[in-house]
Every structure is written in structure tokens, then in C-alpha cells.
Amino acid sequence: MSLKQNVDFIKEEMSNDEKMLESLIRFEGWFKRYKIPLIALLIGTVVLAFGYMGNNYYQENQQQKLSNLYEEALKGDENAIISLKNSQSRLYDLYLFQKALESNDKETLKKLESCKDPIIAQFSKSQNASLNQDLNTLDSKESGDFGYLQAAFLEIQASKSKEAKVILSKIQNDSPIRDFANALEHLSIQGNNDVKK
Numbered sequence: 001m002s003l004k005q006n007v008d009f010i011k012e013e014m015s016n017d018e019k020m021l022e023s024l025i026r027f028e029g030w031f032k033r034y035k036i037p038l039i040a041l042l043i044g045t046v047v048l049a050f051g052y053m054g055n056n057y058y059q060e061n062q063q064q065k066l067s068n069l070y071e072e073a074l075k076g077d078e079n080a081i082i083s084l085k086n087s088q089s090r091l092y093d094l095y096l097f098q099k100a101l102e103s104n105d106k107e108t109l110k111k112l113e114s115c116k117d118p119i120i121a122q123f124s125k126s127q128n129a130s131l132n133q134d135l136n137t138l139d140s141k142e143s144g145d146f147g148y149l150q151a152a153f154l155e156i157q158a159s160k161s162k163e164a165k166v167i168l169s170k171i172q173n174d175s176p177i178r179d180f181a182n183a184l185e186h187l188s189i190q191g192n193n194d195v196k197k
Contacts, residue, residue: 066091074098090117097124106131126150139167145175152184 031038070091072080084092093115100108109131112124122144129137130150137143138151148170155164164184171181 070095090115090120093117093120100124101127104131122146130154139170145171145177145181149177149181149184152181156184156187 066084066087066089069080069084069087073084073095081095084095093112094117096108097112097120099105100112106128109124109128113121113128115121115124123146126138126143126147127150128134129143129147130153133154135151135154138147138154140147143151148167152164152167155161155167168181168185171178175181
């Protein structure tokens with residue numbers, strides 16, 4: 001390497017070092033200016049992350065506790081039933097619904113028609129209408145596909161398979177209970193054939 005090339009190389013290295021030093025000085029000035037907001041942002045992010053994880057942990061523990069109370073309530077544990085009721089959880093409504101189904105308790109089903117869980121409310125209404133053999137309530141859009149299914153079943157029990165078939169036709173093909181409706185329709189046709197023989 002010639003002397004001139006060495007000098008040029010040294011100048012280039014010094015120029016690069018100056019640029020790096022200048023960038024570092026700029027960054028240091030910027031950091032000094034925004035140090036407090038950056039630290040606050042970092043602390044806030046850490047606090048939020050721990051808060052989020054803590055909340056998730058608490059929610060999971062609460063759900064597990066309620067689930068255990070529900071299981072104990074089903075076994076007849078009076079303390080668990082009281083605790084479940086006091087928790088104002090939807091699991092208490094589910095517990096009441098299950099017990100009402102077991103005993104055909106129309107009063108409890110009537111109360112559950114206005115519970116905060118729309119699924120339990122709808123099933124309670126349908127089950128109560130079924131127990132009362134209220135075809136008008138069951139054969140309505142409000143009762144939904146399960147109501148139609150129950151109405152058709154009541155019609156089949158009353159040997160009215162044509163009426164049952166009309167009710168079952170109201171259940172959409174993409175409904176999850178369409179297979180049950182088809183089976184019930186087949187049962188009603190088979191029942192008619194047995195009567196004709």
C-alpha cells in the first residue's frame with residue numbers, strides 16, 4: 001500500500017468514526033430529552049402486562065371455583081348450592097334448570113324463562129310449554145328449532161303425523177337438529193304405516 005492510500009484509508013476511518021460519534025451524541029441528546037416518557041412507557045407496559053396476566057389468573061381461578069361448586073351442588077351439597085347462588089353465576093341457573101328437568105318442576109322452569117342466560121331461558125320456556133302441552137308456544141319462531149321438535153313430538157304422541165310433518169318442515173336444513181327432525185319424521189311415517197296395518 002502506498003503512503004497516499006494509507007492516508008486516504010485513515011481519513012476515511014476517521015470520517016466514519018466522526019459520523020458514528022455524531023450519531024451517538026445525537027442519540028444521547030434525544031434520549032436525555034425523552035428519558036422520562038420512555039421510562040414511564042416501559043414501566044406502564046410492564047405494569048399492564050402483569051395486570052393482564054394477574055387478571056387472567058384470577059378469572060381462571062374463579063371459573064374453576066364455580067365449576068367445583070357446580071359439581072358439588074349436583075351431588076347435593078347444601079353449602080355448595082348456597083355458595084353457587086350467592087355467586088350470581090349462570091351456573092346456578094343451569095343447576096336450577098337441570099334440577100327442574102329432573103323433577104318436571106313447572107314453577108322453577110317458569111322463573112328460569114326470565115333468567116339472564118338466553119339459552120337457559122329459551123330451553124326453560126320450551127320445556128315448560130312441552131310439559132303443559134302448549135303447542136302454540138312450541139310451534140312459534142320464538143321457541144326456535146327445539147320448540148318445533150318438541151311440538152312435532154307432541155303431535156306424534158297425539159297420532160297427528162300430518163301436523164307433525166308440517167311442523168318439522170319449519171326446521172331449516174342447516175339446523176344442527178335437522179337430523180333429529182328427519183328421524184322424528186321417519187318415526188311418524190312408520191307409526192302411520194303401523195296404524196294402517
